[in-house]
Every structure is written in C-alpha cells, then in structure tokens.
Amino acid sequence: xxxxxxxxxxxxxxVGKHISLTDTEFAQATxxxxxxxxxxxxxxxxxxxxxxxxxxxxxxxxxxxTVDEKGDEHVxxxxxxxxxxxxxxxxxxxxxxxxxxxxxxxxxxxxxxLDAYETLASTIPKFEHYFRVLLQNHLIxxxxxxxxxxxxxxEQRYLELLQSCxxxxxxxxxxxxxSYLGITPEALSRIRGRLSKKQAQNA
Amino acid sequence: xxxxxxxxxxxxxxVGKHISLTDTEFAQATxxxxxxxxxxxxxxxxxxxxxxxxxxxxxxxxxxxTVDEKGDEHVxxxxxxxxxxxxxxxxxxxxxxxxxxxxxxxxxxxxxxLDAYETLASTIPKFEHYFRVLLQNHLIxxxxxxxxxxxxxxEQRYLELLQSCxxxxxxxxxxxxxSYLGITPEALSRIRGRLSKKQAQNA
DNA sequence: CGGTCTCTTGACGGAGTTCAAAGCTAGTGG
DNA sequence: CCACTAGCTTTGAACTCCGTCAAGAGACCG
Numbered sequence: 498x499x500x501x502x503x504x505x506x507x508x509x510x511x512v513g514k515h516i517s518l519t520d521t522e523f524a525q526a527t528x529x530x531x532x533x534x535x536x537x538x539x540x541x542x543x544x545x546x547x548x549x550x551x552x553x554x555x556x557x558x559x560x561x562x563t564v565d566e567k568g569d570e571h572v573x574x575x576x577x578x579x580x581x582x583x584x585x586x587x588x589x590x591x592x593x594x595x596x597x598x599x600x601x602x603x604x605x606x607x608x609x610x611l612d613a614y615e616t617l618a619s620t621i622p623k624f625e626h627y628f629r630v631l632l633q634n635h636l637i638x639x640x641x642x643x644x645x646x647x648x649x650x651x652e653q654r655y656l657e658l659l660q661s662c663x664x665x666x667x668x669x670x671x672x673x674x675x676s677y678l679g680i681t682p683e684a685l686s687r688i689r690g691r692l693s694k695k696q697a698q699n700a
Numbered sequence: 701x702x703x704x705x706x707x708x709x710x711x712x713x714x715v716g717k718h719i720s721l722t723d724t725e726f727a728q729a730t731x732x733x734x735x736x737x738x739x740x741x742x743x744x745x746x747x748x749x750x751x752x753x754x755x756x757x758x759x760x761x762x763x764x765x766t767v768d769e770k771g772d773e774h775v776x777x778x779x780x781x782x783x784x785x786x787x788x789x790x791x792x793x794x795x796x797x798x799x800x801x802x803x804x805x806x807x808x809x810x811x812x813x814l815d816a817y818e819t820l821a822s823t824i825p826k827f828e829h830y831f832r833v834l835l836q837n838h839l840i841x842x843x844x845x846x847x848x849x850x851x852x853x854x855e856q857r858y859l860e861l862l863q864s865c866x867x868x869x870x871x872x873x874x875x876x877x878x879s880y881l882g883i884t885p886e887a888l889s890r891i892r893g894r895l896s897k898k899q900a901q902n903a
Numbered sequence: 904c905g906g907t908c909t910c911t912t913g914a915c916g917g918a919g920t921t922c923a924a925a926g927c928t929a930g931t932g933g
Numbered sequence: 934c935c936a937c938t939a940g941c942t943t944t945g946a947a948c949t950c951c952g953t954c955a956a957g958a959g960a961c962c963g
Binding site (some may be wrong): 569639641 | 766768772774775776788789792828831832835836838839840842843844845846847849850851879880881882
C-alpha cells in the first residue's frame with residue numbers, strides 16, 4: 498500500500514523541520530505508530546471515552562469539539578495535513594473526557610498511544626526534544642487564540658484566522674468556522690457579507 | 701535571609717507533587733534559579749523586551765497582559781503562589797514579544813533562564829519529566845479556558861473561574877478579573893450585582 | 904486633606920443571538 | 934442521469950447582552 502509509505506513521508510518531513518534523523522532512527526520511530534485511514538464523518542473519539550491516541554494527520558483534516566446541553570457544538574481544534582491532534586486532558590491523564598474528534602474529509606492518520614509516545618521519547622532523545630517543542634508551539638498558539646477571543650471582535654478574529662490559516666476558508670464549512678470562533682453561523686455569514694461588500698468598494 | 705530559603709521550600713513542595721527528589725538533587729537544582737523580590741506594581745517584562753525568565757511564584761502573584769491601540773489591557777495569565785508564569789512565545793523563541801508582566805502584590809520569585817531550563821532538564825532527567833508535565837497541564841488548562849470563552853456567557857465564565865480558583869475574588873481587583881474574562885469592569889460589576897441578588901433570594 | 908484609583912449605577916447604542924423562512928448544494932437512491 | 938431530500942448558507946426582524954460614555958460614591962496614599 499503506497500499510501501502508507503506516503504503517510505510516513507509526511508511525518509518525516511514535518512518532524513524534520515525540528516530535528517534531523519538518520520534513516521535508521523526514523524525507521525525505528527515508525528514502529529511506534531499505527532496507520533489508519535478514515536472516511537469523512539467517522540469518529541476517532543466520542544464523549545465518555547478515553548483518548549487513546551495522539552494523531553498525526555497526513556491527508557485530510559480532523560476536528561475536536563464538545564456538545565453542550567442545548568446540543569450546540571463547540572469546535573476546540575482543527576487539524577490539517579502535518580498537524581497533530583488529541584484531547585490533551587484525556588490523552589495525558591488517560592481519564593475519560595467529554596470531547597468528540599471526527600474527520601471532516603477522508604483522512605490518513607498515524608496514531609501513537611501514550612505508552613508508545615513515552616517510550617519513543619525515552620528511546621530516541623531527539624523525539625523527546627521534538628515533543629517538547631511541539632508542546633511549546635501548541636502552547637504559544639493557544640495563548641494567541643485566548644488573547645484573540647478576549648480582545649477582538651468577531652470580524653477581527655475571523656480575519657486573523659484567515660491570515661494564520663488561509664486554507665480554512667476553502668476547506669471548512671462556514672458553520673464549523675463559526676463554531677471555532679465562538680459565534681453563530683448567521684453571524685459569520687453576515688460578517689462575510691460585510692467583508693465582500695468592503696472588498697468590492699476597494700476594487 | 702530566611703525568606704530566600706522559604707522561597708525554595710515552596711518550589712520543592714510544588715515540584716514534589718510530581719517527582720521525588722533527594723536533598724542532593726534539589727540542592728543541585730536550586731543553583732539554576734535566581735531569587736528575586738519585587739514590590740507591587742513592579743514590571744518583570746515590558747512590551748518589546750525578550751522574556752528572559754520563566755518565573756516561579758513563592759509569595760504574592762503576577763499577571764501577564766497586553767495593551768491594545770486603544771490603551772485597553774487584556775489579561776492573559778494570573779499566577780499565584782506555587783504557579784509558574786512566562787510569556788511562552790518570547791521565552792521559548794527568545795524573540796521580543798508584546799506582553800507585559802507585573803506584580804499585583806509584593807512577591808517573591810524564583811527565576812530561571814531558557815539556558816538554565818534546558819541545562820537543568822538535561823542534567824536531572826526528573827526535571828525534564830517535570831517540565832513536560834508542567835507543559836501538558838498548562839495546555840490542558842488553556843484548552844479549558846478556550847472552550848469556556850467560546851461556549852459560555854460572561855456570567856457562566858465568571859462562576860467557572862470562581863470555582864476553579866476561589867482565592868481570585870478576594871485577592872484580584874474587579875477590573876483585572878473582568879479583563880481576564882474578556883469583558884468590561886462595568887459588565888462584571890453588574891454580573892456580581894445580579895448574583896448577590898439571586899443569593900439573597902435563595903437564603 | 905486633596906487626588907487618584909476603584910467600584911457602582913444609569914442611559915444609550917451596537918454587536919451578536921434567536922427564531923423563522925427561503926434558496927442553494929451535495930449526496931442518495933431509483 | 935435525474936429527482937429528492939437533508940443539510941448548509943443567506944437574509945430578515947426582534948431581542949439581549951455587553952460596550953460605551955458619564956456621573957457619583959467609597960477607599961487608599963502621599
């Protein structure tokens with residue numbers, strides 16, 4: 498299956514941005530991961546389950562979200578090709594959480610369990626370093642997002658999101674983007690309307 | 701100076717919650733930290749500077765925040781006794797950032813530079829583990845906060861904050877709490893008014 | 904004591920929500 | 934390949950919560 502090899506190529510390119518690995522080291526590392534191909538709409542995690550895997554996205558993209566009493570969804574993360582996703586609380590503590598994770602497109606993933614993650618980190622010190630850098634970068638990103646949500650208007654947050662991740666507008670449905678921003682689909686639709694009117698004026 | 705010894709005692713108690721250290725190991729670790737006593741209102745970091753230290757709070761508490769074009773402050777973190785604080789982006793990359801950090805009470809701190817942090821982690825593997833757990837827990841907390849800001853009303857967020865950190869109401873001024881929640885002081889004042897009216901009804 | 908900072912309270916305006924209806928798109932089965 | 938349905942997006946109108954501006958009261962510090 499050549500897609501399997503391709504999935505690991507994406508991982509190697511991504512990891513290679515932070516550490517340089519020999520072929521042997523990388524081959525050794527691959528044994529810690531389980532490839533998985535999922536269809537659009539398929540769940541990787543549901544409410545009440547333990548998040549067994551940290552997931553690397555090679556193709557497609559995933560989302561993590563919660564559902565409140567009213568049945569409304571709230572998107573916590575979106576993960577595209579080359580990104581990692583998991584529910585941090587449940588994964589690191591191995592306690593059941595209240596998040597869902599599902600695929601918004603057909604996706605190819607590489608899964609690693611907490612045990613494998615810990616073992617990989619202690620077996621290949623370069624991976625220990627890579628994982629810490631990953632955590633640090635993730636932390637930086639979440640702080641940026643917090644600042645954005647407490648200090649900007651919905652329109653400003655939307656523009657900032659487009660700037661930091663331009664592919665989002667093309668690939669993610671309006672209602673999921675709205676949910677990620679913490680507003681209703683109606684509100685985002687109106688914001689888009691205003692923005693395209695403004696652009697028309699400037700042209 | 702017995703306060704210095706006391707500052708390290710707080711650190712040891714805190715670190716001891718996650719890893720167990722011998723006296724020798726802890727003594728070795730202390731050499732990586734610089735104690736610092738600051739007065740209320742004093743800055744530890746200002747806009748445009750590099751965040752040179754990750755800071756452990758032994759006494760008092762600190763806040764990190766940004767100031768926007770209108771001059772409004774936006775509180776990113778509050779750190780009480782036993783907590784760590786830094787500006788993640790600037791500290792980990794050693795690039796200048798746009799955050800401020802200052803003391804909201806007279807405080808005793810233990811500072812560690814990025815170099816010392818890396819060296820300590822590689823010298824005493826237990827600290828490498830401790831720091832990763834610290835990052836993981838911080839990540840869990842920031843995700844909880846993101847979910848809270850995108851899915852709850854200001855009143856619900858305030859109640860959740862009080863529950864997760866009861867000391868906050870007694871020690872932090874209303875306007876700083878409001879800023880942390882992403883609302884105006886006026887709005888929080890009204891929320892408090894409504895809540896105490898509700899409580900009076902229930903009594 | 905004054906002056907500054909904080910908190911409260913009021914009136915008004917605006918951004919976003921809620922509810923509802925209609926058009927559009929995409930996936931499904933005949 | 935078309936028809937149908939279900940979900941997505943847009944638009945409108947009324948409402949709500951919070952922001953803004955302003956004024957006044959209480960607390961703290963020099």
